Amino acid sequence: MTPMTQPPFEHLGRHLIEASSDCVKLLDLDGRVVYLNAAGIELLDLCGSQDLLGRSWLALWEGEHQAAARQAVNRAKVGQRASFEGFCRTAAGVAKWWDVVVTPITNDSGAIAQLLIVSRDITERRRDADFRAGQHAVLEMIATGASLDAVLTRVVRLVEDHSDGMLCSIVLLDEDGIHLRRGAAPSLPEAYNAAIEGAPIGPRAGSCGTAMYLGRQVIVTDVLVDPVWEAYRALAVAHGFRACWSTPIMSSQKKVLGSFAMYYSQPRAPVPAELRMVDIAANISGIAIEHQQAQEALRHSEERNRAILRAIPDLMFILSADGVYLDYYAQDPSSLLVPPDHFLGKAFSEVLPPAVAGPIADAMAGTLVSGEPERIEFSLEPGHVRQFYEAFVVRCDGDKFLSIVRDITDRKRAEMDAAIQSRELAHLSRVTTLGELSGAIAHELSQPMAAILINAQAARRLLSRDPVDLNELREVLDDIIANDKRAGAVIERLRALLKKGGGTFEPLDLNDVVNDVLALTRSELLARRVSVRTHLPSSALPVLGDRVQLQQVLLNLVLNACESMSVVDVDERLLTVTTGIENGFVSMAVADRGVGIPDDQLTAVFEPFVTFRERGLGLGLAISRSIVIAHGGQIEARNNIDRGATFTCALPLRGA
Amino acid sequence: MKLAVVDDDADVRTAINRLLRALGHEVSLFASAEEFTVARR
Numbered sequence: 016m017t018p019m020t021q022p023p024f025e026h027l028g029r030h031l032i033e034a035s036s037d038c039v040k041l042l043d044l045d046g047r048v049v050y051l052n053a054a055g056i057e058l059l060d061l062c063g064s065q066d067l068l069g070r071s072w073l074a075l076w077e078g079e080h081q082a083a084a085r086q087a088v089n090r091a092k093v094g095q096r097a098s099f100e101g102f103c104r105t106a107a108g109v110a111k112w113w114d115v116v117v118t119p120i121t122n123d124s125g126a127i128a129q130l131l132i133v134s135r136d137i138t139e140r141r142r143d144a145d146f147r148a149g150q151h152a153v154l155e156m157i158a159t160g161a162s163l164d165a166v167l168t169r170v171v172r173l174v175e176d177h178s179d180g181m182l183c184s185i186v187l188l189d190e191d192g193i194h195l196r197r198g199a200a201p202s203l204p205e206a207y208n209a210a211i212e213g214a215p216i217g218p219r220a221g222s223c224g225t226a227m228y229l230g231r232q233v234i235v236t237d238v239l240v241d242p243v244w245e246a247y248r249a250l251a252v253a254h255g256f257r258a259c260w261s262t263p264i265m266s267s268q269k270k271v272l273g274s275f276a277m278y279y280s281q282p283r284a285p286v287p288a289e290l291r292m293v294d295i296a297a298n299i300s301g302i303a304i305e306h307q308q309a310q311e312a313l314r315h316s317e318e319r320n321r322a323i324l325r326a327i328p329d330l331m332f333i334l335s336a337d338g339v340y341l342d343y344y345a346q347d348p349s350s351l352l353v354p355p356d357h358f359l360g361k362a363f364s365e366v367l368p369p370a371v372a373g374p375i376a377d378a379m380a381g382t383l384v385s386g387e388p389e390r391i392e393f394s395l396e397p398g399h400v401r402q403f404y405e406a407f408v409v410r411c412d413g414d415k416f417l418s419i420v421r422d423i424t425d426r427k428r429a430e431m432d433a434a435i436q437s438r439e440l441a442h443l444s445r446v447t448t449l450g451e452l453s454g455a456i457a458h459e460l461s462q463p464m465a466a467i468l469i470n471a472q473a474a475r476r477l478l479s480r481d482p483v484d485l486n487e488l489r490e491v492l493d494d495i496i497a498n499d500k501r502a503g504a505v506i507e508r509l510r511a512l513l514k515k516g517g518g519t520f521e522p523l524d525l526n527d528v529v530n531d532v533l534a535l536t537r538s539e540l541l542a543r544r545v546s547v548r549t550h551l552p553s554s555a556l557p558v559l560g561d562r563v564q565l566q567q568v569l570l571n572l573v574l575n576a577c578e579s580m581s582v583v584d585v586d587e588r589l590l591t592v593t594t595g596i597e598n599g600f601v602s603m604a605v606a607d608r609g610v611g612i613p614d615d616q617l618t619a620v621f622e623p624f625v626t627f628r629e630r631g632l633g634l635g636l637a638i639s640r641s642i643v644i645a646h647g648g649q650i651e652a653r654n655n656i657d658r659g660a661t662f663t664c665a666l667p668l669r670g671a
Numbered sequence: 672m673k674l675a676v677v678d679d680d681a682d683v684r685t686a687i688n689r690l691l692r693a694l695g696h697e698v699s700l701f702a703s704a705e706e707f708t709v710a711r712r
Contacts, residue, residue, distance in 0.1 A: 462680045469686035476693035491689060498682050541679070 038113075040132040041120075042072050046088060049129070058136050060107035072132065076103050087117040091130045094119050100137065112141040139288070142177055146292065149173040153299050163307040167199035167300060170275075174296045175202060178289060180279065184208075185264070185300055186223050187273040188216065195224060198273055198300075207254045211247070221247040222261035223274040230271055234260045237282035257282045260289075262297045264304065272304045329421045336414040338362045338379065350422060352397045371395065378408040379416055386410070392423070399616070401624040401633055403427040424624075431623040431637070442515050444638050445567050448574065449512055455539035459505050463498035470495045508535050511563050512570075520646075522669060523565070525556035525601050529592055532569040543577045544585045550593040556601045557669040564642045565666075568650075571635040572605040572662045579609025579660065587658075600648070600665040608659040617652050677701045 032039045038055035040048050048071075051064040061067060076084045080101035087097035098116045105111055114135040122128040153173065156166050171183040185198030195214045200207075214220065216228040225243045226233040236258050238244040238251045244259075251259070258279040264272045275297040277289070285293070324331075324344055330351065331344040340358045345351050357366070364372045371393040378389035388409040395402050403424045411417040449456070474491045477484060508531055529551060533540075540547055558565075573590065580588045591606040612620060619625050621640040626633035643650040648666040655661055674696050678684045684700050691698045701707035 462683055466680070466682040466686045469683065469690050473686060473690035473693050476690065480693075487689075494682065494685060501682070 035133075038132075038134040038136070040067075040072065040134070042088070042130040042132060044092065044127070044129070046071050046073055048072055055134075058105070058111075058134075060105040060109060066106065076101060084115070087115065088130060091117040091119045092127060094127060111136055111138045113137060146173065146177050146295070149176070150295060150299060154302070157299075157303050157306050160310075163303060164199060166303040166307075168201050170296050170300050170303070171199050171201060174275075174277070174292055177292060178277070180281075182278045183296070184223070184276045184278065185273060186211070186227075186276070187304065188227050188271050192271075195227075196273075203278070204254050207250065210250055219243050219245055221251075222259040223276050226261040226263045226274045226276075227271050230263055230265070230269075232260070232262045234285060236284045239282075255280050258284075260285055260293065262293050264297045264301045266301060266305050272301055272308075275300055329419050332418040332420065333411070334363060334379075334416040334418060336416075338364060338376070338416075340366070341415065352395065352402070368395070375406070375408065375418070378406070382408050382410055382416070394427075399625055399633075400424075400619075401626075428623050431634075440634070441564065441567065441638050441642065444634055445512050445563075445570075448567070448570055448635070449509065451574070452536065452539055455536065455542060456505065456509060458538040458542075459535065460502055463502040463505075466498040467495050467502075470498070505535070508566075512566060514563070520559050520561055523558050523560055523562055525558050525565070525594055525603060525666070526551045528562060528565045528569060529594060529603065531562075532566050532573060533592070535566075536570065536573055540573075540577065540590065543581065543588070545577050545580060545588040545590050548589060548591045550591070550595075552595060556594055556596065558601050558646075558666045559669045560646050560666065561642075565646070568639040568642050568664060569603065569605070571639045572664075575635065575662075576605055576607035576609065576659075579607050579611075581609075583609055596668060597665075599668050601668050602663060602665050604661055604663040606655060606659060606661040608655075608657075611654045611658065611660050612652060614654065617654070620652055621650070673697045673699070675699050675701060675707060677704060677707050679703060 032052050035052060036054050038058045039050075039052040040055060041050035043049050047069055048067045049069075051061075051067050055061075055067075056064055059067070073081055073084055073088065080103060083099040083101050087099050090097040096116065096118050098114070100112065100114050102110065102112050114137045116133045118131040118133070119127045120129045120131050149169075150173070153166060153169050156169060167185045171185060174183045175181060182200075182202040184200035184203050186200075187196040187198045188194075189196045193215050195211055195216065197208060197212055211221070211223075214224060216224040218225060218228055219242060220228060221244055222233045222235045233243060235241040235243055238248060238257055238259060244251060251257075256278045258281065259276055261274045261276040263274050266272050275293060277285075277293060325346065328346055328350075332340055333342040335341055339360065339362050343351070343355060343359070348355075353366075363375055367375065374391045374393060378391045381389040388407045390405060390407055392403065392405045394404065401424075402422060403426075404420050405423045406418050406420045408416055408418050470491050474488060474495075477488050477491065512535075529549065533547060533549070569592075573592075576590050577588075580590075587608045589608050591604075593602075593604045593606070595602050616625070621636050623637040624633040625636075640650050643664050643666070646666050648664055650662065650664045652660055652662050674691055676684060676687050676691070676698055678687065679702055681702070684702070688698050688700055699710070701710065
């Protein structure tokens with residue numbers, strides 16, 4: 016210990032200062048160091064106090080730190096106690112932060128004679144605070160969705176920034192639990208990173224491979240002697256690594272996710288502060304990796320859901336609690352029938368006809384109570400073709416509804432095709448058609464009835480004459496009988512058509528069928544102002560068939576023709592029925608001069624639910640075709656050259 | 672009295688003709704309005 020020039024303190028004070036763990040100095044008024052305690056020698060990495068004595072204290076500082084030191088000295092010189100925190104390297108070049116207090120010391124006469132400097136090494140404290148701030152920054156990155164690569168790189172940099180001469184690396188364990196995958200090692204040579212990528216973990220697989228294999232920290236103080244590095248020794252030496260400490264990165268479920276390693280160019284063992292730091296780094300890395308894995312799992316699940324969505328042909332609609340369309344999914348947008356902006360943001364009750372909206376409202380109410388999906392069927396008629404749907408309605412997302420809608424038109428059509436083969440439907444169709452004709456049929460009946468009544472009244476008058484004209488009276492009675500028969504025939508035709516059953520084939524003259532139907536529809540044709548022309552050969556057209564069913568076919572064709580002509584001029588409304596024999600078939604053609612049929616629909620008109628009539632069920636032609644086929648015949652539609660369409664049936668000639 | 676009867680149904684026309692004649696009227700018969708207007712010219 017160098018003797019003091021003029022110790023300004025008492026014996027006890029000197030001991031206190033000597034015993035202090037802070038660096039204590041005395042400066043003269045020129046700023047030169049005149050005293051340095053033992054702790055100071057050690058803290059500044061000096062050999063003895065002579066290294067510093069007589070030198071300028073301010074010269075130890077640099078830049079802004081020197082400015083802070085000068086300001087503190089100037090304040091002390093005018094009698095004020097001053098303090099600051101500053102950064103200054105030791106004689107060995109170690110970076111240290113100091114908390115410095117400068118106090119003026121007066122002599123016996125009260126003048127300021129010296130300055131007392133007490134500097135406390137706060138490097139550790141600063142580093143801890145800095146490291147904590149770094150951790151927060153990393154956690155924030157994770158929370159704000161930064162990429163895993165960016166997060167892990169930041170972790171590596173953070174640890175590297177807080178330890179001298181050390182390089183960090185994070186490697187990940189592959190999903191297979193066997194192989195190393197790249198994590199982040201921005202400071203390690205790329206050749207080294209590439210060399211260990213894909214290497215298997217194991218009991219002697221370097222520090223990282225072994226740490227992940229064992230699930231615990233592996234401290235290798237010298238790779239040249241540790242057996243763990245046997246297989247990788249040459250690689251490590253080639254890149255100048257001598258010590259490598261690795262800590263496994265564990266998930267919250269204690270599954271190994273990867274490892275955090277620190278590399279040194281010299282053989283060495285960690286100090287407790289370094290182990291603390293590596294634990295924290297491994298922890299944060301674990302959080303980041305788990306977070307990313309969870310995100311990835313979510314993304315995969317969403318992708319899977321989207322793939323499922325793409326694969327199913329159903330339509331899906333999300334509706335709000337009050338039935339407003341919020342979103343939809345359609346693999347084929349044309350299956351929506353209307354563009355999305357026609358329904359999105361609108362209530363289903365505005366968009367769908369009441370006959371459909373009602374059952375949907377019921378289904379929603381039902382699923383609210385049961386919590387189970389409710390199934391409904393409905394149909395819509397966007398154009399000429401009726402479409403059938405089945406919908407499942409279920410709650411989703413709390414108070415919303417999910418409606419999954421499937422087009423079941425094909426299934427319905429198949430069911431209907433089967434039903435058409437049955438006589439029930441043919442009968443139903445006949446009854447429906449006759450219902451449409453009821454006004455005309457009533458007129459058809461009322462004519463002969465009126466004739467009967469008037470003839471009877473005339474007969475009474477004739478009887479009162481003298482002499483009674485017996486010849487005329489006979490004529491009147493003949494007419495009454497004829498008109499009664501006429502009315503009876505109408506009723507008979509009606510009864511036949513209204514009767515169930517059918518399917519009994521008998522020898523027929525197709526001309527009789529034509530005449531029957533034209534008689535039945537006479538009034539209807541008159542009311543619709545349709546003129547009828549017939550080209551019927553005088554000879555019989557023998558077929559084997561069901562009279563009622565064949566009448567039904569012609570009835571459908573005649574009424575369709577009338578409907579088709581309802582929009583054309585009265586003068587143009589001409590219906591032509593032509594029969595004949597051709598190539599062993601009896602043919603019957605019904606031609607109109609109406610609007611015709613779109614060329615691409617000439618075959619489709621015979622499908623169920625395809626209709627060009629305002630009130631049609633779309634079953635008439637389907638049933639007609641079914642009947643003709645059952646008779647071994649054919650039916651076809653074509654457009655006339657000038658206007659309108661012609662439907663032609665061909666039935667096998669009986670005895671041919 | 673001279674009466675014109677227009678009805679599209681022949682049976683009804685015949686019956687009306689018979690009754691009106693029995694009542695002592697002179698009757699001419701027409702099957703349609705067109706037929707009637709043509710005959711009137």
